[in-house]
Amino acid sequence: MSGSIASYDQLVRQVEALKKENSHLRRELEDNSNHLSKLENETSDMKEVLKHLQGKLEQEARVMVSSGQTEVLDQLKALQMDISSLYNLKFAPEVAGVGRSAEDNPAPAPAPHRDGTGDLGRATFRMLEELDRER
Secondary structure (H helix, E strand, C coil), X not given: XXXXXXXXXXXXXXHHHHHHHHHHHHHHHHHHHHHHHHHHHHHHHHHHHHHHHHHHHHHHHHHHHHHCCHHHHHHHHHHHHHHHHHHHHHHHHHHHCCCCCCCXXXXXXXXXXXXXXXXXXXXXXXXXXXXXXXX
């Protein structure tokens, strides 16, 4: 009989340990869910800022075209293409194949520009990578 009591006590300890682990995992899942929600909100806010900036760029472009400054307009178009391609490279694969990392889909470096906007594109790309790692 003492063997069955020891066996019962051991099962009780195992159940308690599993309950603790389950509680810990639930808390961790809740924390991760809260963190993900925060990142989604930040991403949404960043999209709004980018839309606003794009609108300002388009407005500036119209002013430049009307004043004959087409060289700067060409540079702005190149910058917009860099930003759009970076966004597509960074977020389109996640829709098609969730869970892929940057190592699975290496992105080509943005094309350099004679005016230095390639540096801005690379900086933007690094920021997107950092946000992806946080997520």
